Structure formats: structure tokens, C-alpha cells
Amino acid sequence: MLPPDPEQETRVANHPLDPIFHPRAVAVVGASSRPGGANFVSALIEQGCETIYPVNPNADEILGLPVFPNLGAIPGPVDHVISSIPADRVEPMLEDAGAKGVRSMHFFTAGFAETGESDRLALQQRIVHRAKELNIRVFGPNCLGLYVPGSGLAFASGCPTDAGPVAFWAQSGTNANTVIYDGALRGLRFSKVVSFGNAVDVNAAELCRYALADPQTEFVGAYIEGLPDARDLFQALRELAAEKPVALLKGGMTDAGARSTRSHTASLAGSGAIWRAAATQANAVLVGSMQESIDMLVGWRFGAVPQGERVALVVGGGGLSVQGSDDIASLGLTLPDLTVATAERLRELTPIAGTSIRNPVDTQSLWRGDDLAPTLETIAADDNLDALIVQIGTSWGGAMDPGFAQKRQDRLFRELQQATPRLAKIGKPVALVIPTSHDPFTAQLSGGLLQRVIALGYPTFTSVPAAARTLQRLNTWRRRRAERAPG
């Protein structure tokens, strides 16, 4: 976290969205005891939301909380409403909310413009119009809403309850979930995640301006399908990316994808070429998938920005060396020769058979643990290099006795732990690659190791190409930013 900055505190306090992220009480209209019907309520309880009012005329109690027949029947103030009732019952509820002085409303409710049906588009337009008259800000419709750890807001169970420096704005609820769950497994924690669906009111441009003002947010990701005002969004992106790193995923870059954005969030996707040009101009990093979004955020968050394109690959296995080298070179990085001094020191640490001390370095220390710390320290200190990619573990399936495999993993971890302060002093990114697997034993072993190395502060990736692509993008981003720096 950054230390508090009085100027930014003022800036965020003046932003119209900020109070919305800190509601005094939340009502969930349409909560029920049917399967899945209490999801929002349980997510809010789990996240520590203090005042939750389930609303449903046909229920008395949900998860131990008293239920109110309508918004008007709630005794205290209500700042934020989650609507999960069908679209055709939204209008009277909106009137109740207006009377109650509600500030913001999240429509989980779908079935509006994205259906492509004219009566449902008209309904959406009436709701937008009326909400504006009632001074209620709208998230959605057709989205998951707000996740703000610390304010007790969440839209799903299992979200981390501790906050962090990453904000994510997603037109898609699935993608909002993905960044929270998969991002959390990779060590990310969040200031705010907003899923904003059809974006009839709160949209990507306003959220990016908020991210710029928000002192809790250091890194920003956005998944955008379309927009009402391209010029405004590009302007907001430019302002934001000039101060904070931004990873941008654009849905609908192809014709088929663009057709799909219309069914999904009723969005006109715009031309892929324009988005590419705008992202480059803003120095926002345009990525190709949610996994790549997470990779970029992990790269920034865990200090993986290299000062150049020269990478060493360190693996345990010759086939991995060759494949990894091809992948890294194809993605625009270089694998320079190591210095003679590095090679001589590595030869002392590495038996000659079945290894290589050139770049890529193929070392048994990644299997056995022995001498991994001095091996990594020696490579990192090489002046020919800007970053290291180290692949830990591969799919050995049932090849090892579980106890033996765990012991090796533990030894490997201890070596990494030992190397960490010295690698930090050298200051070059060390990107650790830990693949996923469908094999339960491998998955459990590598998942455990992943959490332990993240706790040491390493940026982690699930494949060598993912690590290389991210380092390449981080380097380009750094270079562009340096070129634009004043003076």
C-alpha cells in the first residue's frame, strides 16, 4: 500500500463514486431461500458487511437475517441496493428506492437491451431515465456488481476478505469472478472490483477516473466490450495510464467476438485496430485474455518489470530448455550468452552430464533442490541479463512417491527462501513458472508451492510463454513510459 497522500485523499473524496463504495447498509431485493437465491446475502455476510436487509414479500428469514417485504419497510437508511428480481418487476422497486433515498443500485437482473428485443430495450431506457431523476446511480444491468473488501461488499463467496492495491473493471461477471479467484491464487488482492454489464450509467470511463483518484488503487485492469463514448474512454484511459499501470482486455476484437458483445452486454465493440492504436497511445497494455490480464497485474504487483529484453531461462530438463528458448525468442526477448565468469561458477555447481550451463541453463538443482540458491544468485548477477525465468516443477504424474516429492519440494522452497534476500538486492525480476495440472497429486503439490513462493514475493506464471509474454510487455511498457517522461 502507498502511504496516505492528502492531495489524493481530497481528490477521491470529491469523486461521486467514492461514497457508493462505502455504503452504510445494503438491501438485497429478491433474496430467497431457493438454491442460489441467497448467494448475494451469504457473500455479504462472509465479507463482513455490517447491515444487510434481504427483501422479499414471501419470506421471513434468510440466513438468520429478518426479511422485509419491500424497501419502504426497512427501518434504517439504505445506501446500496442489489436487485435480483425479474426485469418486469424492477420499476415499482425503483420507486421505493427513490423514496428511501437509496444512492446506488446494482441490477444483477438481466433481460434488457442485450436480449435484442425492442420492448426490453424500452424497459431499460425507462429505468435509466427514472433512476437519473431519482438521483440513483446504476451498475449494470446484467452484471455481478461490487466487490470492495474492507467495505463488506462482495458478489460471491470465497473472495479474499483482505484488500490490496489492484482494481478491476469488468463488463462481464464471469471475468470479474476470474480475476478475483484466479488472481487471488496468484497473490493479487483488490481495492475494488466492479462488474458493470450493460453500462447504462456507471461505465468504464468513470471507473478509470475513479481509479486515478483512488489512493487504494495502484494497478488497474479493465475488461471492456463496448462503450457509448469512445473519445471519453480513451481520454480517461490516457489520464489513468499516465499515472498508474493499466492492463486492458477488449472483448469483441474480431467480427465474431463483436457480434457476441451485442448479445452479452448490448455493446457496440468498435474496431480492433482503433483499440490497438488507442491503447498504444495511452501506454495501456492491451492483452488477449483474462489470464494475460492477471499475468500483467502479477508482473506489476510483484516487481517483474525488467530493464531490458535479455532473459535467462533456468529449467530442469533438456526438452524444456529447447521449447522454452523457442517460446522466449518467438515472443521478442533475447537469450544472451552468459559471461565466462558465470559459466565457470555454474560448472562448479552443476555436474556435466545431463545439464547445460549455457543459456538456457538446464540444472538438476531444480529437481533435487541442492545448490539452487547459489545457481540462481550466480545467474542473476550476470551483467548480460535483465531478468530470469525459472520453471519449477513439471508434470511428473504418479512418478514419485508422494512423501519423496514433498521433501524435494520443501528443499527447493528452502533454497528459494535462502536466495530471496540476495536476489532482491540484485534487483532483477525472477519470474517463477509453476504449471497447473489435472493430476490431483501434482495439482496439490504445485498449488502448495505456489502459495509459499508468492508469500516470498515472487511473480508467478503458469507457463514459460506466459512469463515471457508478460516480461516482454512490461519491458515495452517501461520503455514507452521512460520515453514520455518529462525532462
Add this chain to the structure above:
Amino acid sequence: MLPPDPEQETRVANHPLDPIFHPRAVAVVGASSRPGGANFVSALIEQGCETIYPVNPNADEILGLPVFPNLGAIPGPVDHVISSIPADRVEPMLEDAGAKGVRSMHFFTAGFAETGESDRLALQQRIVHRAKELNIRVFGPNCLGLYVPGSGLAFASGCPTDAGPVAFWAQSGTNANTVIYDGALRGLRFSKVVSFGNAVDVNAAELCRYALADPQTEFVGAYIEGLPDARDLFQALRELAAEKPVALLKGGMTDAGARSTRSHTASLAGSGAIWRAAATQANAVLVGSMQESIDMLVGWRFGAVPQGERVALVVGGGGLSVQGSDDIASLGLTLPDLTVATAERLRELTPIAGTSIRNPVDTQSLWRGDDLAPTLETIAADDNLDALIVQIGTSWGGAMDPGFAQKRQDRLFRELQQATPRLAKIGKPVALVIPTSHDPFTAQLSGGLLQRVIALGYPTFTSVPAAARTLQRLNTWRRRRAERAPG
């Protein structure tokens, strides 16, 4: 498995490698009781190899087997020898093997030409020369050797003991392991897997000619770093690919990768452009990674060859729809509109809110299980389509109660099971996407589902891009083959 073909049985019986794949007894020279020292012995025991002789002058017993001080001391005949002694002790052992009438020798032993040192290159040359004089075929050096389920040969524990129609030839031991373990998780079973390292004798060309002759082998994958005789390999590949599908992974396609092949297997990689041209000419499918090799073999093995490029994407989630559409379109497939009849039938099955019945189809049936069978059957029957990509499950992390998640998964599986005979009758590939995860609960759940749907006969992939890339390559392969068919 194919029914026996007398002509091919004769052809394979005449191939010089065939007896090597059926040894009467195997000796492991250099086996020991140190950690890892008995790996080959335990792999052979586990694989059901009947006669195993550990050889070590300093041991009496290994894993319950009597140990012999040298090859000459073994009472019965020895057909195949695994050498895991250091390189500088190989020469006298080779003399013993000659005296014993050994047919083939696998040098796990590394530290030869791949080290780049002249005395070790000279040693390798002496061994090759002497083995030839002694009439002993050599695998390697610097490799894992032979996995032949049914003949009791294996180089690692945890390999399936049942055989299947896939052969894989790999210069890299890691890649040989990867295809066995990761391939097995995806439903592949193998006739033979050979890791052949520096390829001083048995090489890719000879192995491809063997695959052509072998009635147990229907599909072939190869990982090749370099070769002594390009013309011969390209000729062998052309002959093989004319009869059996071949997926080819070339290590060292970039300059950095090519440098790495020299350290790994002392191979001269050759130009990437020449490999691309040769693969196209032979109609072997050139892939970019081991995962893509496995994807192709899964595609052929489980009947995922489409009759055209028109694909439907079926997902549960709007963000996935858009991203998946972009991925599929970028990879050269098309997502056509569904027919009016299909849309009408899907509307009956699919609630309007939060879904889409266009292509991509965004359906809650993939979350809830309900109506998944008729949904898939309706889409598969659409005349506008050649194949389906269906993404099952995403990363919901800790979002669900484990019991509830398992119940949904079970219902989903029952629907798939119910749809299977009807989908088989329609005859279009239905590629199922089941992602991996580092989350232990998600990994366990999806890993379990994966095995169940493979048992139903579905081709499975870990991402939409992987499925789309494979279908695109299968379609191109099919088209080229049809163009070349006589008449």
C-alpha cells in the same frame, strides 16, 4: 485397436527394431539403492517386466531382486541393457554386453557430445563404432529409453500399464514423460514411446518407418531436435504421414532454441522454414508445444476431425462467450449464425435473461445441468455447423459449497452421458473444454469430471484456444489429405 492385418504383421516382423521392443530379459547396469538409483528397476517391476537383472558390483539385492556384479555373471540371456553408469565406465560394459549377445542398449548415461567437449565427443564416437561391430543397437545416449506397455518396458513409475494406439518418438526425456503423464490424463494410451536423446544410432527416421509398419500404432507424435540426414527423415515422414496421422514438434525453430538443441542433444536444428515446408509437403501437422502435440493426438484419437471450419461455441457466461469467439475467429475458424429452427428450439430450453441463443450460445444449462442434453443435441443438429466447442466449468474457486458443486457436476455429467449416443449419431466433433486450476478444490472437481467425460469418448482440451487451434489443424489436415487422395 485395428483388427490384425496379415500384411502389416509381416511388415512389422521384418523390421529390425521390432524384436528390440519385445526383449526376453532386461539388465539395468548401475542400479543402486541410493535415492533415485532404483528408478529404472521399479518402473520395470511396476510395468510387469518378467526378467530384470540389476547389475552393480557393490550391491547384493535391489527391490527384492538379486544383483549381479557384471553382465557376464547373469545366468540367462539378456536382450536389452539400460546403462545408468557414468560415461567413462561405459566401454568395458559394452564389451561384456557384446560377449553376452545383447541386442540393444539404452544409454541413460549422459555426458557425451552434448557437453561440447572434444574428449567426450570422441568417447561417444568410439562407443557408436564398437556397438556397431558388436551388433548392438543403441538408444541415446542421454535419454530415458523405451516405454512399451505389454512388453513390460518403462523408464518411470506411474505410466499406464495398458497399451493403446499412440506412438511417440522424443529426443527429450522430459517430453517423453510429458506425453505419457499429461497424455494419459487426457485419455491417451501408447503402443511405444521412445526417448532417443543424441540419436547416434536409432533415430527419428527409423522410428517413423517402424511406426508405419507397426499394427499397434495408429497415431504418431514426434519431438525432434535435429538429425544426421534431413532428406531421409523427410522421406520417412512423408511415407508415414500418407498412412497415419503425424503430429510433429520441432525443437530449435528459433536461433536461441537451435543453440539450445546443441547443448541438449548435440543436434544441429536446421532452418525453421525448411521444417515448415517439409511438414506441409508430408501433411504432418507441425505444432508449437508438447501441449499442442497432445491436443492433436487427442483430436485424432477421439474423433475430433471436423468436415469444415464452421464452429459453435457453447459456454456458461457472457465474458467467456466474447473471449471465446475472439479466440476462435483469430485461429481461422468461423462462428456462423444458427438456423432459425435451432434458435427457436433453444429459446424453449433457455431463459431469456443472462443468456444468448445466438452463436456463441451462452446457456445456464452448463451451470445447472438442466436441459444440457437437448441443448447440445439441438446445436449439433444444425446444418450450419461442422463442430462444437463446449466449455465446461470455470474457476469458481471457493465460491461454492463442495457438496453442491459436486452435485451440479454430477448432473452435468448425466446430461452429457444421456446426449452421447445422439451426438455420436449426428457425428460432428464435440470438443469439451475443462480448464486446469491451482485451486485444490477446483482441480479435484474438474480432474474428476475430465476422467468421466474421456470415458464417454469425448476429445477434451484445457482451453477454448487449444480446442479451436486443434480443430482448425485437424480440418486443414483432413482437407489436404482429401486433395491428395488418389482418384
